[in-house]
Amino acid sequence: MSTATPRIDWTRRHMPLLAGIRERFVETKPFDGMTIGFRIHLEPKTAVLVETLLAGGADILAIGNQGTTQFDTVEHLIDAGAVIIEKPGESKDDIRANLATIAAAKPEIVLDNGAELIVRCLEEDNHPIGATEETTSGAILLREQYQERIPFPVIVINDSPLKAIVENKHGVGESTLDEIVRTTNVMLHRKRFVMFGYGWCGRGIAMYARDRGADVTVVEIDPIKALEAAMDGFSTDTAESAAQYGQVFVTATGRGNVIPYELIEAMPDGAILANAGHVDTEIDIPTLHERAGRIESTTSVTRHDLPSGRSVFVLSDGQMVNLAVEGGRGNSIEIMDLGFMLQAMSLERIATGAADLVPGPQPVPADINDSIAVAMLASFD
Amino acid sequence: MSTATPRIDWTRRHMPLLAGIRERFVETKPFDGMTIGFRIHLEPKTAVLVETLLAGGADILAIGNQGTTQFDTVEHLIDAGAVIIEKPGESKDDIRANLATIAAAKPEIVLDNGAELIVRCLEEDNHPIGATEETTSGAILLREQYQERIPFPVIVINDSPLKAIVENKHGVGESTLDEIVRTTNVMLHRKRFVMFGYGWCGRGIAMYARDRGADVTVVEIDPIKALEAAMDGFSTDTAESAAQYGQVFVTATGRGNVIPYELIEAMPDGAILANAGHVDTEIDIPTLHERAGRIESTTSVTRHDLPSGRSVFVLSDGQMVNLAVEGGRGNSIEIMDLGFMLQAMSLERIATGAADLVPGPQPVPADINDSIAVAMLASFD
């Protein structure tokens, strides 16, 4: 038994959606005789997805994403029957070789996270009957560079409306606050907290910050969303004005350079900055490092001494704070259960009904979203 | 001075958006030489709109909606220079004659509420350069019956996204609870409150009910919206199950017969029912009256004795509860300020730029929504 097994047992217990479909897969074996080329972080939550696909008759040929693989989980999955070709300490060349190995194996289905494996299959004309792509950025890459030449369906998981509601508002919202509080160990009560962006993530972050006693101001350039924030009870302001008085600044706009260096210069001494958006360019970290240096403060927090004599503090160098801080756990098990249920049902749809899907990147079929929402509601009872 | 003047003064004070555009209208006189045929409830809030249009150089030729006109407000508006042809106690024939009189006057612009005046203009080929229609139902009527033959633009006020956010979620949400609590005088703490529908109105009603200590269950047939409700912290259930234990039932789904008579029969003795949606068919009131009678209980509350021996109580006969209960005030002054600002800017756009608008019913132009959102945010400072 792998040392990871007890943690995977714990994880599996809190993934009722995958447990439900696993029961069905054992009966229907939708993946019988098929190989799934699999590329996603390998840790206890994905392990439960892999187990579920194995239960559906799939052969799994897998690697993790660079640098995130937990090898005790790998050991558990190999025991369970998966083939995992990644080894500890691999170089970028090794990874490229692994991707090539999987593509050369001509898997019937591909599960990708960042589209590199799909691209490899396209380049080598080893076309699966269909694929899923976890990320929006992977989907953008495919749409921009390969749209015309993708002859098979690619279901893009992250665009599901379930993700906006469950993962972005509540998952990212809650965990962003959890990790800011844990990493800094500061109390947010009465702190002036400035939220950049009032999309799904921003709505959640602003709400959970208020729940922790913070005095929240929303900065949002779309006036209609800004009005929504105000009606929801938040102060609203411009970036320039809020920079004068904020104590904690968090970005989740999906745009780059939302906090340019000049804005940082206007902030009070001791300001804390963090990014909760997927891209790490919302805060202009490179210019900050260049002009104000970078000194380790407390774990995952760096200090930057501005020419003005003031200092600001940045969490995890502006990378997505709920994942990138040391010990950051990201989403809860239940939220990953939702995400992986979207994967499992989309893979099943490809296995059993690819012919009814159009070629190229596309959203999760509406009936799958609906039936997962029903299943998740049932799991709450 | 009309006896209504102090109340109109009070109202005007809390309409900063109209006050802002009035200053501009005094300079630009966008309606100079134009008559606005005007048909909407005549009460203190509309009075401030009429004053604003008069300040912009308009001649106003107006009647109210049947049965809602406050004649002390009419007196005030006549003093201010408006022509109002409605008299107290008019019959339906009188109203028809009034509509004909306004249409015959060939107003350059029409402001309508329910589309009857626009229809009259269309039928008599007295085409204004453009019109605004307050309601969605008026717009539907125009779209269904006249789409092909409307040669002038009709801006539909109620479809503005500002209304969804400000008026539906917060205005209707808050005032629905206010009127239920005031009318019944019951405490909602720990009452089992069942909300039918989780659209903009339902989201607001559920939230404000929880703020009053109610134990809220959401019934929503769209599983994705139901999941949103659950993640927002509410119980979710089917109508059939929730009917068994609910104590207060409120509808805001936009659909008819959401609470059919059979569902009412399943409810506990003493259940309270109210509708917050625009149409009054969400609860099957006719069948309830037929099978269970109708006895006046407390003001705006009727008792219905079911064959089972149980009784249920209905507010304002299933009409929109925040308006229809006795003394119901509907939306706050500030929310009407937003709605009438949409009117004022849309009327100005017609007066000054009708040529750039397409013919027929259409949403409020996006730049108007944006600039009103900006103005409302500025009014909060």
Place this chain on the structure above:
Amino acid sequence: MSTATPRIDWTRRHMPLLAGIRERFVETKPFDGMTIGFRIHLEPKTAVLVETLLAGGADILAIGNQGTTQFDTVEHLIDAGAVIIEKPGESKDDIRANLATIAAAKPEIVLDNGAELIVRCLEEDNHPIGATEETTSGAILLREQYQERIPFPVIVINDSPLKAIVENKHGVGESTLDEIVRTTNVMLHRKRFVMFGYGWCGRGIAMYARDRGADVTVVEIDPIKALEAAMDGFSTDTAESAAQYGQVFVTATGRGNVIPYELIEAMPDGAILANAGHVDTEIDIPTLHERAGRIESTTSVTRHDLPSGRSVFVLSDGQMVNLAVEGGRGNSIEIMDLGFMLQAMSLERIATGAADLVPGPQPVPADINDSIAVAMLASFD
């Protein structure tokens, strides 16, 4: 049948605590052969209390409080067997005569509201076996003037901890906001709302104001309570500073002259003032009237034009806003059920166990508080 009967039926339905003890009283008849001299507002909620005491075998000899009696309710109670000697339109002399009549009848038990009836009994040496006094101010009057000479127990209802929690925080808190919003018809979202006092009432008012979207600042001279307010997420400030920017000011401190005239002079134009405390001297209304006049604005709202040219608006002349505004309903039926259950059980204790009580004013016995809390919790199921 009195025209009040349907409303009393409605009220009775929502008084589960009195319904419960009524069942017991019918069995035990604790008041058999006793007259209760009864002086409290006579309206549908007290009617249910009177019915309950009658069911326990009491003879009721009653008058209302000056000016608040609803005579259709009186009619209903006379039908039910109570003797009520108050007539419509009585003068102060008539009331004094009524009090004398009740005292002369030597009731075994007195239920008083303001202590005038108890005082009368004391002065005439017509001592009941015991009494209840509804108000704290009545208890203070008794303690200050008669403590040494009260030979019978007087249970003071309002000092029960149940009242602090249920009535002050939630009842007064919620209804204060309800009546401010209804009377003014303004929206509180993003309004700067200044709460004077963070006792039980203040805690509730601040919380319910925030729930309505207001930006709440608490002014509290006790620094420990002020810190509690801050940790609960509210801004805190001094009166002088908050007066500069507040838009709505509400007092509930229990002290006089909390808002002196000079503070009003510092407030922004359009400021709205209301008092939620029991005494009507928290705002210095006399000086305001003297220096700034008093003009009727909208119903229950007066305008005061300050020498500075600014105007402020006061609700119900600084009297307790949730009761004193026109149409103000005060507490919900369920909260009155709690208060009257305290009355009913205290009266029963006097009838059956006065000998075990000490003479003079005293709190509700602890076991009564506990058993009512248990009953109220049971009513929530």
Place this chain on the structure above:
Amino acid sequence: MSTATPRIDWTRRHMPLLAGIRERFVETKPFDGMTIGFRIHLEPKTAVLVETLLAGGADILAIGNQGTTQFDTVEHLIDAGAVIIEKPGESKDDIRANLATIAAAKPEIVLDNGAELIVRCLEEDNHPIGATEETTSGAILLREQYQERIPFPVIVINDSPLKAIVENKHGVGESTLDEIVRTTNVMLHRKRFVMFGYGWCGRGIAMYARDRGADVTVVEIDPIKALEAAMDGFSTDTAESAAQYGQVFVTATGRGNVIPYELIEAMPDGAILANAGHVDTEIDIPTLHERAGRIESTTSVTRHDLPSGRSVFVLSDGQMVNLAVEGGRGNSIEIMDLGFMLQAMSLERIATGAADLVPGPQPVPADINDSIAVAMLASFD
């Protein structure tokens, strides 16, 4: 420079109260010529307290609490001038020797955490002019065993009302939820969360659990507190009933055996149990281990397989969850700033005005509480 210095810099930045009094201490030198015998956890937050006392002229002779000392912090404090006699890896005998060494040094003032050092001084008749004791349990020990023979004042820090409001409700409330969520990685939305106890800690925990979407039930044997919970919007229930359906159970009652083994047997499979109270006997862990074993599940979570076939999971073996789970950070820096400001001002009072204090254990003087509340409020601006 110690490797702890950057983290202590970070910590010092978020301790504005100690920073304020340090400025004063530098002027007034209240501890000039005095030695403070010091026994409390030695980590970055206490380091800032030590620095503050050193700035006030004190000589510091210190050890930590067993097993919690961070030796890089010790190094920093030695550099700053403190004498710290603890060495890594000491035995219980070593600790006793250290306590004896400090007592023998006859410190003018003692700062203790658990009362062992005070006891030692008492036993050896080395009486300081006064002492502070951090914990309530230390104070109880002193009161029970030494009350008659303590000739010097002992100020008990933990009984300050500031601690109830700030640390118990908000500090413990928030961090209990943070650590449950972080350790288990489960989502609390729609989980049935059962809170045992509605004192200050329980109020906070229930509120923060609801903010995370949990469906909270409060179990509280005091019916008045239970009613408060219900009015605050929570379900209430008996332990026996709630055990049937709860999914997460948390105790904070201050009593032992609140969750006896029999109650655990009634819980659903997968139930999660945690204790947030100071004593670790609220859940009957010994009997659970005896009857249901103990298997490591995920970090700081153990699984217990009941005879019924069901399993439950316990966090940190029933010790105070916000501290005892691996990586648990306990209170925020600002909350420790408050606690240590109580220490610093109490020590100053002893140094400068011990003669005005009564001998024996006593609460923090009221004027100190007030002035700290004022200072903390000022720090929020």
